[in-house]
Amino acid sequence: MEIVIAAAVLAVGLMVAAALYARRGSGQAAAANERAAADVDAALRERRAEIVRIEERILGKEEALDAQRADLARRERSLDDRTEALEREVAAVAERRREYEQSLERLAGVTASQAKQMLLKDLEDEVRHESAKLIRQVEEETKREADRRVRNILSVVMQRIAAGHATETTVSVVQLASDDMKGRIIGREGRNIRALENLTGVDFIIDDTPNAVVLSGFDGVRRETARLTLEKLLQDGRIHPARIEEMYYQAKSELEEHVQELGEEAVFEAKVQGLDPELIKLLGRLKFRTSYGQNVLAHSVECANLAAMMAHELGASPKTARRAALLHDIGKAVSHEIEGPHALVGGDLARKYGEPEAVVHAMEAHHNEVEPQTVEAVIVQAADALSGARPGARGESLEQYVRRLRELEQIATRHDGVDKVYAMQAGREIRVMVSPTALDDDGATLLSHAIAREIERELEYPGQIKVTVIRESRAVEYAR
Incomplete structure (x- = not known):
């Protein structure tokens, strides 16, 4: 580009000089033309010298570029050589890794995928154990906190519903x-x-x-x-x-x-003999007492008959179970006169009038005021729950009762490993039998937690529902 510019300048200078020679013919003009021509020659020489310098610089740059291209070519060849060497090393490392894995598989007796599955299984078991442990810990802490707060909540609820309940009863x-x-x-x-x-x-x-x-x-x-x-x-x-x-x-x-006649009729219907007359009179007073809309005397007679049937089936004492079930709510007959839980008050009355200690214990344990220690005590608990949960006994329709039990069982049976499901106590408790080979103890804990949370999300119900997951394994053999 600089050469082209210099050539153009030189051509312009020649044209100017020719014009000057043509215009000036006199002597003075000739002298002026000579001076102008000298100036033009000097300018041309400077331009030529500059053009030479430019050419020299261009040549030097071309030589430098040639040298850089040669250097880049050498580096490219070196990189190619290194890449090929690195690829050979990578292939060698991969081959050695395969040989190492094969050696480990031969020594361990398992393949890499099997070892990975075993590791994942161990990790999963550990995580499940830790999560089950954490759930139990959180539930215990929550229960302790709930026990501290439940009294305040109950007092507020009692204040809100007391008036309506009093009007009805x-x-x-x-x-x-x-x-x-x-x-x-x-x-x-x-x-x-x-x-x-x-x-x-x-x-x-x-x-x-x-x-x-x-x-x-x-x-x-x-x-x-x-x-x-x-x-x-x-x-x-x-x-x-x-x-x-x-x-x-x-x-x-x-x-x-x-009242005496009502008590005697109840005793006769429940097939209980030898009761003290005072206890018979207290039983008759239960005719004028209701519990959640259910007549307490009729409820007691029902419990006596149910308890006797269960005791026969279980090989327990029907006499003790029948007697305790008939008297289990007798404390309600004096609840306006004596303070305390009706189960304990009833136990004191039965003890006072000469009832056996086995009967007294079953009466006191029917609401877990004392820990049940006998089969008859558990039977009385079950009979009390069955009589109260009977459809229509406490104002609940058969359709609502059946629907709640069905929904509870459906929620439990949708989980893997569940064998059988039993809804009990009018849907206030659900017992889930699981296969011992499908779930371990930690899995059973997690399953109970999952079922309880699903019940909370999907159903509406009063009070609380107890979820019990039972995992039992049995080994049976015969000696011949």
Whole structure:
């Protein structure tokens, strides 16, 4: 490029010189032309010298580039040689690795894939063991924390539902022929109603409810006495304090006889002999007590019959089981008079009236206030749960009952290794039998945790559901 520029400059200078010679013909012009020509020659010489220098630099650069190309070619050949040597070394290393693995496989007696599977299996077992251990630890900590908080939660729940429950279980209604009777029941300045409430210990509520008087009290026997008293007064028509007192003691006497008859009927139906008369009377009082809508006396008779059947099947004592099941809720007959859990109160009453210690223990253990130590105690627990869980016993429809059991069993059976599933206690407990060859102890712990979490996510239910996973292996042989 620099050579082309220099040639162009030289051509321009020659053209200028020719023009100057053509225009100037005089002597002075000739002198000026000579000077101009000298200047042009000097410029041309400088340009030539510069062109020579440029050519020399270009030649030097070309030589340097040639040298660099030669050097790059040598380096490329060297890299190729090194690459080939490295590939040969890699192939040799791979061959030695295969030989080493083959030697290890021969020594260990397993292939590499088998060794990998064994390692993964050991790692999986270790992880499962650690996770099961962690789950047990977390569950224990959660249970301890829950025990600390459950009292506060229960107190709030009891506060919210106590009013509704009391309305359902502590009220009796007496129908009146007309609302005019309300004034006669109240009496002059309220003397009649005060006499009724003082004698019976029950509140008489006379409000805007048409043709009805509401009797409110926690003691079912007292409430029944008050109802009979009021009905007798309404039939007689004479309502004054003296007549009220007379009718009250008459109703009380009749109710005591009725209670005794109810207790004797229950004892006869349950096929229990030799009970103390006081225990029979307490049994009769259970006729006026309900538990979740279920009559406690009918529940006790049911439990006695169920316990006897189970005891026969299991080879236990039907007499002890029947007797304990009939009396297991007798503490509820005096729950308004004696403080404490009804199971322990009932046990104290049975002991007081000469019941055997085996019967007393089964009564006290039916809600785990004491640890069950006998087969009969466990049978009473089962009979109590069965009677309460019977469809319709406590206001639950058959469809809801069956659907809950079916859903529980479906959730458990979808897991691998599950052999049989039993939903028990109206769906409050589920027992899962697993194959001992499919799951180990840690796997059983993880399975119970997984089933419980799935039940929490998929079902709605009151209270809690106990999930028990049972893993049992048996070896049977015959001596001939």
